[in-house]
Amino acid sequence: MLSLFQNRWDRILTKKAIIILAVIIIPLMIGVAIMFSGKPVFKETIAFVTERDDVQHMPSDSAFRVAAVHQKPEFSDLVLGKYAAIVEKNQREYKVTTLKSKADQKMIQQFFETGKMPDSYRSEDEVRTERGTGTNILGFIVMLVLMQGVALASLYPEDRMLKTFRRILVSPVHVGKYLLVQFIFTCLCLYIPTYLAIVITNVFFHADIGFRLDILAGLLCVLTVLATGFAIFMASVMDRNISLLSSGISVVTCVLSGCFISFAPHHSLLNTLCSILPQKAYMAFIHGVEMGDSMWEYKTQIVYILMWSAVFCFLGGFITRRRTNIGIYE
Structure with missing residues:
Protein backbone atom coordinates (compact mmCIF):
# COMPACT_ATOMS: atom_id res chain seq x y z
CA MET A 1 0.00 0.00 0.00
CA LEU A 2 2.86 2.37 0.80
CA SER A 3 4.39 1.92 -2.66
CA LEU A 4 1.00 2.57 -4.27
CA PHE A 5 0.59 5.72 -2.18
CA GLN A 6 4.10 6.86 -3.17
CA ASN A 7 3.23 6.20 -6.81
CA ARG A 8 0.20 8.45 -6.58
CA TRP A 9 2.19 11.19 -4.91
CA ASP A 10 4.94 11.08 -7.57
CA ARG A 11 2.36 11.17 -10.37
CA ILE A 12 0.22 13.96 -8.93
CA LEU A 13 3.32 16.17 -8.74
CA THR A 14 3.57 15.95 -12.54
CA LYS A 15 0.01 17.23 -12.98
CA LYS A 16 0.71 20.95 -13.09
CA ALA A 17 -2.92 21.94 -13.61
CA ILE A 18 -4.07 20.01 -10.53
CA ILE A 19 -1.18 21.30 -8.41
CA ILE A 20 -1.92 24.90 -9.37
CA LEU A 21 -5.60 24.36 -8.64
CA ALA A 22 -5.03 22.64 -5.30
CA VAL A 23 -2.17 24.75 -3.98
CA ILE A 24 -2.88 28.18 -5.48
CA ILE A 25 -6.36 28.67 -6.97
CA ILE A 26 -8.52 26.93 -4.35
CA PRO A 27 -6.65 28.38 -1.32
CA LEU A 28 -6.81 31.82 -2.96
CA MET A 29 -10.57 31.49 -3.48
CA ILE A 30 -10.97 30.37 0.12
CA GLY A 31 -8.95 33.35 1.32
CA VAL A 32 -11.03 35.76 -0.77
CA ALA A 33 -14.25 34.17 0.52
CA ILE A 34 -13.10 34.66 4.11
CA MET A 35 -11.92 38.25 3.56
CA PHE A 36 -15.18 39.31 1.92
CA SER A 37 -17.57 37.17 3.95
CA GLY A 38 -18.75 40.18 5.93
CA LYS A 39 -19.32 42.39 2.92
CA PRO A 40 -22.87 43.15 1.74
CA VAL A 41 -24.25 40.93 -1.01
CA PHE A 42 -25.93 42.16 -4.16
CA LYS A 43 -29.61 42.86 -4.05
CA SER A 123 -33.08 41.16 3.52
CA GLU A 124 -30.35 38.75 2.39
CA ASP A 125 -27.74 40.70 4.36
CA GLU A 126 -29.77 40.21 7.54
CA VAL A 127 -30.17 36.50 6.81
CA ARG A 128 -26.43 36.10 6.21
CA THR A 129 -25.67 37.88 9.47
CA GLU A 130 -28.03 35.56 11.34
CA ARG A 131 -26.39 32.50 9.76
CA GLY A 132 -23.00 33.51 11.08
CA THR A 133 -19.67 34.28 9.44
CA GLY A 134 -18.31 30.75 9.85
CA THR A 135 -21.40 29.13 8.34
CA ASN A 136 -21.26 31.45 5.34
CA ILE A 137 -17.55 30.73 4.82
CA LEU A 138 -17.81 26.94 5.14
CA GLY A 139 -20.95 26.94 2.99
CA PHE A 140 -18.92 28.34 0.11
CA ILE A 141 -15.98 26.01 0.84
CA VAL A 142 -18.31 22.98 0.61
CA MET A 143 -18.69 23.52 -3.14
CA LEU A 144 -14.95 24.07 -3.67
CA VAL A 145 -13.97 20.95 -1.75
CA LEU A 146 -16.48 18.77 -3.60
CA MET A 147 -15.13 19.90 -6.97
CA GLN A 148 -11.49 19.71 -5.92
CA GLY A 149 -11.92 16.16 -4.60
CA VAL A 150 -12.92 14.92 -8.05
CA ALA A 151 -9.88 16.61 -9.60
CA LEU A 152 -7.55 14.91 -7.10
CA ALA A 153 -9.11 11.51 -7.84
CA SER A 154 -8.27 11.83 -11.54
CA LEU A 155 -5.42 9.30 -11.27
CA TYR A 156 -8.00 6.54 -10.76
CA PRO A 157 -9.76 6.88 -14.15
CA GLU A 158 -6.36 7.61 -15.71
CA ASP A 159 -5.11 4.20 -14.55
CA ARG A 160 -8.10 2.56 -16.22
CA MET A 161 -7.66 4.49 -19.44
CA LEU A 162 -3.93 3.66 -19.67
CA LYS A 163 -4.65 -0.04 -18.92
CA THR A 164 -2.42 0.07 -15.83
CA PHE A 165 -5.32 -0.57 -13.45
CA ARG A 166 -5.54 -4.23 -14.47
CA ARG A 167 -1.78 -4.71 -14.09
CA ILE A 168 -1.95 -3.23 -10.59
CA LEU A 169 -4.65 -5.73 -9.65
CA VAL A 170 -2.43 -8.64 -10.76
CA SER A 171 -0.15 -7.75 -7.84
CA PRO A 172 -1.21 -8.37 -4.22
CA VAL A 173 -3.21 -5.13 -4.45
CA HIS A 174 -6.93 -5.88 -4.87
CA VAL A 175 -9.74 -3.44 -5.74
CA GLY A 176 -10.56 -2.67 -2.10
CA LYS A 177 -6.96 -1.89 -1.20
CA TYR A 178 -6.50 0.23 -4.33
CA LEU A 179 -9.58 2.32 -3.53
CA LEU A 180 -8.54 2.63 0.12
CA VAL A 181 -5.20 4.12 -0.93
CA GLN A 182 -6.98 6.44 -3.35
CA PHE A 183 -9.37 7.47 -0.58
CA ILE A 184 -6.58 8.26 1.90
CA PHE A 185 -4.53 10.09 -0.72
CA THR A 186 -7.45 12.23 -1.92
CA CYS A 187 -8.57 12.96 1.64
CA LEU A 188 -5.12 14.20 2.72
CA CYS A 189 -4.56 16.26 -0.43
CA LEU A 190 -7.95 17.89 0.12
CA TYR A 191 -7.74 18.49 3.84
CA ILE A 192 -4.23 19.88 4.28
CA PRO A 193 -4.28 22.73 1.69
CA THR A 194 -7.83 23.73 2.62
CA TYR A 195 -7.14 23.86 6.35
CA LEU A 196 -3.84 25.68 5.86
CA ALA A 197 -5.51 28.27 3.62
CA ILE A 198 -8.07 29.05 6.32
CA VAL A 199 -5.46 29.11 9.11
CA ILE A 200 -3.12 31.40 7.15
CA THR A 201 -5.95 33.82 6.34
CA ASN A 202 -7.03 33.84 9.97
CA VAL A 203 -3.56 34.21 11.51
CA PHE A 204 -1.85 36.59 9.08
CA PHE A 205 -4.85 38.72 8.04
CA HIS A 206 -6.77 38.47 11.33
CA ALA A 207 -9.91 37.51 9.41
CA ASP A 208 -12.88 36.22 11.39
CA ILE A 209 -13.65 32.61 10.48
CA GLY A 210 -16.41 32.05 13.04
CA PHE A 211 -14.82 28.96 14.65
CA ARG A 212 -11.85 28.11 16.83
CA LEU A 213 -9.15 26.44 14.77
CA ASP A 214 -9.46 23.13 16.64
CA ILE A 215 -13.23 23.03 16.06
CA LEU A 216 -12.72 24.00 12.42
CA ALA A 217 -10.35 21.05 12.05
CA GLY A 218 -13.13 18.63 13.02
CA LEU A 219 -15.78 20.32 10.87
CA LEU A 220 -13.48 20.30 7.86
CA CYS A 221 -12.60 16.63 8.44
CA VAL A 222 -16.26 15.61 8.11
CA LEU A 223 -16.59 17.64 4.89
CA THR A 224 -13.39 16.16 3.45
CA VAL A 225 -14.57 12.60 4.04
CA LEU A 226 -17.86 13.37 2.24
CA ALA A 227 -16.07 15.04 -0.69
CA THR A 228 -13.63 12.12 -1.01
CA GLY A 229 -16.45 9.56 -1.04
CA PHE A 230 -18.22 11.59 -3.73
CA ALA A 231 -15.00 11.77 -5.76
CA ILE A 232 -14.45 7.99 -5.55
CA PHE A 233 -18.02 7.37 -6.69
CA MET A 234 -17.87 9.77 -9.65
CA ALA A 235 -14.46 8.46 -10.72
CA SER A 236 -15.82 4.88 -10.60
CA VAL A 237 -18.98 5.63 -12.58
CA MET A 238 -17.50 7.78 -15.33
CA ASP A 239 -14.44 7.62 -17.56
CA ARG A 240 -14.67 11.03 -19.24
CA ASN A 241 -15.98 14.52 -18.47
CA ILE A 242 -15.90 13.64 -14.77
CA SER A 243 -15.01 17.14 -13.58
CA LEU A 244 -17.64 18.77 -15.79
CA LEU A 245 -20.52 16.65 -14.52
CA SER A 246 -19.28 16.63 -10.93
CA SER A 247 -18.98 20.42 -10.89
CA GLY A 248 -22.54 20.77 -12.14
CA ILE A 249 -23.85 18.35 -9.52
CA SER A 250 -21.85 20.11 -6.80
CA VAL A 251 -23.12 23.58 -7.69
CA VAL A 252 -26.79 22.59 -8.00
CA THR A 253 -26.87 20.47 -4.84
CA CYS A 254 -25.03 23.15 -2.84
CA VAL A 255 -27.57 25.77 -3.96
CA LEU A 256 -30.47 23.48 -3.02
CA SER A 257 -28.84 22.72 0.34
CA GLY A 258 -28.54 26.37 1.29
CA CYS A 259 -24.75 26.47 1.27
CA PHE A 260 -24.74 30.05 -0.03
CA ILE A 261 -27.90 31.42 1.54
CA SER A 262 -30.74 29.96 3.62
CA PHE A 263 -32.97 27.99 1.29
CA ALA A 264 -36.42 26.72 2.35
CA PRO A 265 -38.56 25.88 -0.70
CA HIS A 266 -42.28 25.44 -0.21
CA HIS A 267 -42.54 22.98 -3.10
CA SER A 268 -43.03 19.60 -1.41
CA LEU A 269 -40.99 17.58 -3.93
CA LEU A 270 -38.10 20.03 -3.95
CA ASN A 271 -38.20 20.32 -0.17
CA THR A 272 -37.95 16.53 0.15
CA LEU A 273 -35.03 16.47 -2.26
CA CYS A 274 -33.22 19.20 -0.32
CA SER A 275 -33.68 17.39 3.00
CA ILE A 276 -32.04 14.26 1.56
CA LEU A 277 -28.86 16.01 0.43
CA PRO A 278 -25.88 15.53 2.79
CA GLN A 279 -24.86 19.18 2.39
CA LYS A 280 -28.14 20.15 4.06
CA ALA A 281 -27.23 18.12 7.14
CA TYR A 282 -23.74 19.60 7.08
CA MET A 283 -25.06 23.16 7.01
CA ALA A 284 -27.33 22.45 9.99
CA PHE A 285 -24.35 20.89 11.78
CA ILE A 286 -21.90 23.77 11.30
CA HIS A 287 -24.54 26.44 11.99
CA GLY A 288 -25.41 24.83 15.32
CA VAL A 289 -21.75 24.57 16.29
CA GLU A 290 -21.14 28.22 15.40
CA MET A 291 -24.13 29.21 17.54
CA GLY A 292 -22.43 27.59 20.54
CA ASP A 293 -23.63 23.98 20.52
CA SER A 294 -21.25 21.06 20.98
CA MET A 295 -20.31 19.00 17.94
CA TRP A 296 -21.59 15.90 19.71
CA GLU A 297 -25.07 17.39 19.89
CA TYR A 298 -25.23 16.77 16.14
CA LYS A 299 -24.45 13.06 16.13
CA THR A 300 -27.41 12.41 13.82
CA GLN A 301 -26.11 14.82 11.18
CA ILE A 302 -22.54 13.52 11.48
CA VAL A 303 -23.64 9.89 11.13
CA TYR A 304 -25.88 10.82 8.19
CA ILE A 305 -23.00 12.56 6.37
CA LEU A 306 -20.61 9.68 7.05
CA MET A 307 -23.30 7.26 5.87
CA TRP A 308 -23.47 9.08 2.55
CA SER A 309 -19.67 8.86 2.33
CA ALA A 310 -19.76 5.12 3.03
CA VAL A 311 -22.49 4.57 0.42
CA PHE A 312 -20.48 6.50 -2.17
CA CYS A 313 -17.40 4.39 -1.46
CA PHE A 314 -19.38 1.13 -1.44
CA LEU A 315 -21.04 1.90 -4.77
CA GLY A 316 -17.71 2.94 -6.25
CA GLY A 317 -16.08 -0.32 -5.15
CA PHE A 318 -19.07 -2.41 -6.28
CA ILE A 319 -19.10 -0.85 -9.75
CA THR A 320 -15.33 -1.24 -10.13
CA ARG A 321 -15.35 -4.90 -9.05
CA ARG A 322 -18.25 -5.72 -11.36
CA ARG A 323 -16.59 -4.09 -14.36
CA THR A 324 -13.29 -5.77 -13.52
CA ASN A 325 -14.92 -9.19 -13.28
CA ILE A 326 -16.58 -8.89 -16.69
CA GLY A 327 -13.32 -7.76 -18.29
CA ILE A 328 -14.10 -4.11 -19.08
CA TYR A 329 -10.71 -2.94 -17.79
CA GLU A 330 -8.67 -5.53 -19.69
Whole structure:
Protein backbone atom coordinates (compact mmCIF):
# COMPACT_ATOMS: atom_id res chain seq x y z
CA MET A 1 0.00 0.00 0.00
CA LEU A 2 2.86 2.37 0.80
CA SER A 3 4.39 1.92 -2.66
CA LEU A 4 1.00 2.57 -4.27
CA PHE A 5 0.59 5.72 -2.18
CA GLN A 6 4.10 6.86 -3.17
CA ASN A 7 3.23 6.20 -6.81
CA ARG A 8 0.20 8.45 -6.58
CA TRP A 9 2.19 11.19 -4.91
CA ASP A 10 4.94 11.08 -7.57
CA ARG A 11 2.36 11.17 -10.37
CA ILE A 12 0.22 13.96 -8.93
CA LEU A 13 3.32 16.17 -8.74
CA THR A 14 3.57 15.95 -12.54
CA LYS A 15 0.01 17.23 -12.98
CA LYS A 16 0.71 20.95 -13.09
CA ALA A 17 -2.92 21.94 -13.61
CA ILE A 18 -4.07 20.01 -10.53
CA ILE A 19 -1.18 21.30 -8.41
CA ILE A 20 -1.92 24.90 -9.37
CA LEU A 21 -5.60 24.36 -8.64
CA ALA A 22 -5.03 22.64 -5.30
CA VAL A 23 -2.17 24.75 -3.98
CA ILE A 24 -2.88 28.18 -5.48
CA ILE A 25 -6.36 28.67 -6.97
CA ILE A 26 -8.52 26.93 -4.35
CA PRO A 27 -6.65 28.38 -1.32
CA LEU A 28 -6.81 31.82 -2.96
CA MET A 29 -10.57 31.49 -3.48
CA ILE A 30 -10.97 30.37 0.12
CA GLY A 31 -8.95 33.35 1.32
CA VAL A 32 -11.03 35.76 -0.77
CA ALA A 33 -14.25 34.17 0.52
CA ILE A 34 -13.10 34.66 4.11
CA MET A 35 -11.92 38.25 3.56
CA PHE A 36 -15.18 39.31 1.92
CA SER A 37 -17.57 37.17 3.95
CA GLY A 38 -18.75 40.18 5.93
CA LYS A 39 -19.32 42.39 2.92
CA PRO A 40 -22.87 43.15 1.74
CA VAL A 41 -24.25 40.93 -1.01
CA PHE A 42 -25.93 42.16 -4.16
CA LYS A 43 -29.61 42.86 -4.05
CA GLU A 44 -31.89 40.00 -4.96
CA THR A 45 -33.58 40.40 -8.33
CA ILE A 46 -37.28 39.92 -8.95
CA ALA A 47 -38.30 39.29 -12.56
CA PHE A 48 -41.50 41.14 -13.42
CA VAL A 49 -43.04 39.66 -16.58
CA THR A 50 -44.60 42.36 -18.73
CA GLU A 51 -45.21 43.00 -22.41
CA ARG A 52 -44.70 46.75 -22.16
CA ASP A 53 -41.34 48.27 -23.05
CA ASP A 54 -41.71 51.20 -20.67
CA VAL A 55 -42.79 49.93 -17.28
CA GLN A 56 -44.04 52.61 -14.95
CA HIS A 57 -45.11 52.49 -11.36
CA MET A 58 -42.96 49.46 -10.60
CA PRO A 59 -42.44 49.10 -6.85
CA SER A 60 -39.01 49.72 -5.42
CA ASP A 61 -37.36 48.70 -2.18
CA SER A 62 -33.81 48.62 -0.83
CA ALA A 63 -34.03 44.82 -0.41
CA PHE A 64 -34.82 44.05 -4.07
CA ARG A 65 -34.07 45.04 -7.61
CA VAL A 66 -37.07 44.67 -9.91
CA ALA A 67 -36.21 43.77 -13.50
CA ALA A 68 -38.83 43.95 -16.28
CA VAL A 69 -38.68 40.95 -18.63
CA HIS A 70 -40.82 40.26 -21.69
CA GLN A 71 -40.66 36.48 -21.40
CA LYS A 72 -41.13 34.40 -18.28
CA PRO A 73 -37.74 33.09 -17.09
CA GLU A 74 -37.09 29.37 -16.77
CA PHE A 75 -37.58 27.64 -13.42
CA SER A 76 -33.86 26.86 -13.47
CA ASP A 77 -33.18 30.60 -13.09
CA LEU A 78 -34.79 30.39 -9.66
CA VAL A 79 -32.81 27.29 -8.71
CA LEU A 80 -29.51 28.86 -9.73
CA GLY A 81 -30.33 32.09 -7.91
CA LYS A 82 -30.53 34.39 -10.94
CA TYR A 83 -33.92 35.56 -9.70
CA ALA A 84 -35.39 35.49 -6.21
CA ALA A 85 -38.91 35.41 -7.63
CA ILE A 86 -40.88 35.66 -10.86
CA VAL A 87 -43.95 37.91 -10.77
CA GLU A 88 -46.73 37.82 -13.36
CA LYS A 89 -49.74 40.12 -13.43
CA ASN A 90 -53.07 38.50 -14.25
CA GLN A 91 -55.61 41.27 -14.61
CA ARG A 92 -55.49 42.89 -11.13
CA GLU A 93 -53.74 40.03 -9.31
CA TYR A 94 -50.07 39.24 -9.06
CA LYS A 95 -48.85 35.66 -9.32
CA VAL A 96 -45.54 35.02 -7.54
CA THR A 97 -43.33 32.03 -8.34
CA THR A 98 -40.43 31.59 -5.94
CA LEU A 99 -38.41 28.99 -4.06
CA LYS A 100 -38.66 31.01 -0.89
CA SER A 101 -41.08 30.20 1.90
CA LYS A 102 -44.81 30.82 1.61
CA ALA A 103 -44.44 33.75 4.00
CA ASP A 104 -41.87 35.35 1.69
CA GLN A 105 -44.10 34.61 -1.29
CA LYS A 106 -46.96 36.51 0.33
CA MET A 107 -44.65 39.40 1.24
CA ILE A 108 -43.44 39.73 -2.35
CA GLN A 109 -47.03 39.66 -3.56
CA GLN A 110 -47.88 42.40 -1.06
CA PHE A 111 -44.82 44.31 -2.26
CA PHE A 112 -46.29 44.53 -5.77
CA GLU A 113 -49.82 45.20 -4.59
CA THR A 114 -49.00 47.98 -2.13
CA GLY A 115 -45.63 49.20 -3.41
CA LYS A 116 -43.68 48.49 -0.23
CA MET A 117 -42.32 45.51 1.68
CA PRO A 118 -43.71 44.62 5.12
CA ASP A 119 -41.52 45.66 8.04
CA SER A 120 -41.16 41.99 9.03
CA TYR A 121 -39.24 41.11 5.86
CA ARG A 122 -35.54 40.37 6.30
CA SER A 123 -33.08 41.16 3.52
CA GLU A 124 -30.35 38.75 2.39
CA ASP A 125 -27.74 40.70 4.36
CA GLU A 126 -29.77 40.21 7.54
CA VAL A 127 -30.17 36.50 6.81
CA ARG A 128 -26.43 36.10 6.21
CA THR A 129 -25.67 37.88 9.47
CA GLU A 130 -28.03 35.56 11.34
CA ARG A 131 -26.39 32.50 9.76
CA GLY A 132 -23.00 33.51 11.08
CA THR A 133 -19.67 34.28 9.44
CA GLY A 134 -18.31 30.75 9.85
CA THR A 135 -21.40 29.13 8.34
CA ASN A 136 -21.26 31.45 5.34
CA ILE A 137 -17.55 30.73 4.82
CA LEU A 138 -17.81 26.94 5.14
CA GLY A 139 -20.95 26.94 2.99
CA PHE A 140 -18.92 28.34 0.11
CA ILE A 141 -15.98 26.01 0.84
CA VAL A 142 -18.31 22.98 0.61
CA MET A 143 -18.69 23.52 -3.14
CA LEU A 144 -14.95 24.07 -3.67
CA VAL A 145 -13.97 20.95 -1.75
CA LEU A 146 -16.48 18.77 -3.60
CA MET A 147 -15.13 19.90 -6.97
CA GLN A 148 -11.49 19.71 -5.92
CA GLY A 149 -11.92 16.16 -4.60
CA VAL A 150 -12.92 14.92 -8.05
CA ALA A 151 -9.88 16.61 -9.60
CA LEU A 152 -7.55 14.91 -7.10
CA ALA A 153 -9.11 11.51 -7.84
CA SER A 154 -8.27 11.83 -11.54
CA LEU A 155 -5.42 9.30 -11.27
CA TYR A 156 -8.00 6.54 -10.76
CA PRO A 157 -9.76 6.88 -14.15
CA GLU A 158 -6.36 7.61 -15.71
CA ASP A 159 -5.11 4.20 -14.55
CA ARG A 160 -8.10 2.56 -16.22
CA MET A 161 -7.66 4.49 -19.44
CA LEU A 162 -3.93 3.66 -19.67
CA LYS A 163 -4.65 -0.04 -18.92
CA THR A 164 -2.42 0.07 -15.83
CA PHE A 165 -5.32 -0.57 -13.45
CA ARG A 166 -5.54 -4.23 -14.47
CA ARG A 167 -1.78 -4.71 -14.09
CA ILE A 168 -1.95 -3.23 -10.59
CA LEU A 169 -4.65 -5.73 -9.65
CA VAL A 170 -2.43 -8.64 -10.76
CA SER A 171 -0.15 -7.75 -7.84
CA PRO A 172 -1.21 -8.37 -4.22
CA VAL A 173 -3.21 -5.13 -4.45
CA HIS A 174 -6.93 -5.88 -4.87
CA VAL A 175 -9.74 -3.44 -5.74
CA GLY A 176 -10.56 -2.67 -2.10
CA LYS A 177 -6.96 -1.89 -1.20
CA TYR A 178 -6.50 0.23 -4.33
CA LEU A 179 -9.58 2.32 -3.53
CA LEU A 180 -8.54 2.63 0.12
CA VAL A 181 -5.20 4.12 -0.93
CA GLN A 182 -6.98 6.44 -3.35
CA PHE A 183 -9.37 7.47 -0.58
CA ILE A 184 -6.58 8.26 1.90
CA PHE A 185 -4.53 10.09 -0.72
CA THR A 186 -7.45 12.23 -1.92
CA CYS A 187 -8.57 12.96 1.64
CA LEU A 188 -5.12 14.20 2.72
CA CYS A 189 -4.56 16.26 -0.43
CA LEU A 190 -7.95 17.89 0.12
CA TYR A 191 -7.74 18.49 3.84
CA ILE A 192 -4.23 19.88 4.28
CA PRO A 193 -4.28 22.73 1.69
CA THR A 194 -7.83 23.73 2.62
CA TYR A 195 -7.14 23.86 6.35
CA LEU A 196 -3.84 25.68 5.86
CA ALA A 197 -5.51 28.27 3.62
CA ILE A 198 -8.07 29.05 6.32
CA VAL A 199 -5.46 29.11 9.11
CA ILE A 200 -3.12 31.40 7.15
CA THR A 201 -5.95 33.82 6.34
CA ASN A 202 -7.03 33.84 9.97
CA VAL A 203 -3.56 34.21 11.51
CA PHE A 204 -1.85 36.59 9.08
CA PHE A 205 -4.85 38.72 8.04
CA HIS A 206 -6.77 38.47 11.33
CA ALA A 207 -9.91 37.51 9.41
CA ASP A 208 -12.88 36.22 11.39
CA ILE A 209 -13.65 32.61 10.48
CA GLY A 210 -16.41 32.05 13.04
CA PHE A 211 -14.82 28.96 14.65
CA ARG A 212 -11.85 28.11 16.83
CA LEU A 213 -9.15 26.44 14.77
CA ASP A 214 -9.46 23.13 16.64
CA ILE A 215 -13.23 23.03 16.06
CA LEU A 216 -12.72 24.00 12.42
CA ALA A 217 -10.35 21.05 12.05
CA GLY A 218 -13.13 18.63 13.02
CA LEU A 219 -15.78 20.32 10.87
CA LEU A 220 -13.48 20.30 7.86
CA CYS A 221 -12.60 16.63 8.44
CA VAL A 222 -16.26 15.61 8.11
CA LEU A 223 -16.59 17.64 4.89
CA THR A 224 -13.39 16.16 3.45
CA VAL A 225 -14.57 12.60 4.04
CA LEU A 226 -17.86 13.37 2.24
CA ALA A 227 -16.07 15.04 -0.69
CA THR A 228 -13.63 12.12 -1.01
CA GLY A 229 -16.45 9.56 -1.04
CA PHE A 230 -18.22 11.59 -3.73
CA ALA A 231 -15.00 11.77 -5.76
CA ILE A 232 -14.45 7.99 -5.55
CA PHE A 233 -18.02 7.37 -6.69
CA MET A 234 -17.87 9.77 -9.65
CA ALA A 235 -14.46 8.46 -10.72
CA SER A 236 -15.82 4.88 -10.60
CA VAL A 237 -18.98 5.63 -12.58
CA MET A 238 -17.50 7.78 -15.33
CA ASP A 239 -14.44 7.62 -17.56
CA ARG A 240 -14.67 11.03 -19.24
CA ASN A 241 -15.98 14.52 -18.47
CA ILE A 242 -15.90 13.64 -14.77
CA SER A 243 -15.01 17.14 -13.58
CA LEU A 244 -17.64 18.77 -15.79
CA LEU A 245 -20.52 16.65 -14.52
CA SER A 246 -19.28 16.63 -10.93
CA SER A 247 -18.98 20.42 -10.89
CA GLY A 248 -22.54 20.77 -12.14
CA ILE A 249 -23.85 18.35 -9.52
CA SER A 250 -21.85 20.11 -6.80
CA VAL A 251 -23.12 23.58 -7.69
CA VAL A 252 -26.79 22.59 -8.00
CA THR A 253 -26.87 20.47 -4.84
CA CYS A 254 -25.03 23.15 -2.84
CA VAL A 255 -27.57 25.77 -3.96
CA LEU A 256 -30.47 23.48 -3.02
CA SER A 257 -28.84 22.72 0.34
CA GLY A 258 -28.54 26.37 1.29
CA CYS A 259 -24.75 26.47 1.27
CA PHE A 260 -24.74 30.05 -0.03
CA ILE A 261 -27.90 31.42 1.54
CA SER A 262 -30.74 29.96 3.62
CA PHE A 263 -32.97 27.99 1.29
CA ALA A 264 -36.42 26.72 2.35
CA PRO A 265 -38.56 25.88 -0.70
CA HIS A 266 -42.28 25.44 -0.21
CA HIS A 267 -42.54 22.98 -3.10
CA SER A 268 -43.03 19.60 -1.41
CA LEU A 269 -40.99 17.58 -3.93
CA LEU A 270 -38.10 20.03 -3.95
CA ASN A 271 -38.20 20.32 -0.17
CA THR A 272 -37.95 16.53 0.15
CA LEU A 273 -35.03 16.47 -2.26
CA CYS A 274 -33.22 19.20 -0.32
CA SER A 275 -33.68 17.39 3.00
CA ILE A 276 -32.04 14.26 1.56
CA LEU A 277 -28.86 16.01 0.43
CA PRO A 278 -25.88 15.53 2.79
CA GLN A 279 -24.86 19.18 2.39
CA LYS A 280 -28.14 20.15 4.06
CA ALA A 281 -27.23 18.12 7.14
CA TYR A 282 -23.74 19.60 7.08
CA MET A 283 -25.06 23.16 7.01
CA ALA A 284 -27.33 22.45 9.99
CA PHE A 285 -24.35 20.89 11.78
CA ILE A 286 -21.90 23.77 11.30
CA HIS A 287 -24.54 26.44 11.99
CA GLY A 288 -25.41 24.83 15.32
CA VAL A 289 -21.75 24.57 16.29
CA GLU A 290 -21.14 28.22 15.40
CA MET A 291 -24.13 29.21 17.54
CA GLY A 292 -22.43 27.59 20.54
CA ASP A 293 -23.63 23.98 20.52
CA SER A 294 -21.25 21.06 20.98
CA MET A 295 -20.31 19.00 17.94
CA TRP A 296 -21.59 15.90 19.71
CA GLU A 297 -25.07 17.39 19.89
CA TYR A 298 -25.23 16.77 16.14
CA LYS A 299 -24.45 13.06 16.13
CA THR A 300 -27.41 12.41 13.82
CA GLN A 301 -26.11 14.82 11.18
CA ILE A 302 -22.54 13.52 11.48
CA VAL A 303 -23.64 9.89 11.13
CA TYR A 304 -25.88 10.82 8.19
CA ILE A 305 -23.00 12.56 6.37
CA LEU A 306 -20.61 9.68 7.05
CA MET A 307 -23.30 7.26 5.87
CA TRP A 308 -23.47 9.08 2.55
CA SER A 309 -19.67 8.86 2.33
CA ALA A 310 -19.76 5.12 3.03
CA VAL A 311 -22.49 4.57 0.42
CA PHE A 312 -20.48 6.50 -2.17
CA CYS A 313 -17.40 4.39 -1.46
CA PHE A 314 -19.38 1.13 -1.44
CA LEU A 315 -21.04 1.90 -4.77
CA GLY A 316 -17.71 2.94 -6.25
CA GLY A 317 -16.08 -0.32 -5.15
CA PHE A 318 -19.07 -2.41 -6.28
CA ILE A 319 -19.10 -0.85 -9.75
CA THR A 320 -15.33 -1.24 -10.13
CA ARG A 321 -15.35 -4.90 -9.05
CA ARG A 322 -18.25 -5.72 -11.36
CA ARG A 323 -16.59 -4.09 -14.36
CA THR A 324 -13.29 -5.77 -13.52
CA ASN A 325 -14.92 -9.19 -13.28
CA ILE A 326 -16.58 -8.89 -16.69
CA GLY A 327 -13.32 -7.76 -18.29
CA ILE A 328 -14.10 -4.11 -19.08
CA TYR A 329 -10.71 -2.94 -17.79
CA GLU A 330 -8.67 -5.53 -19.69
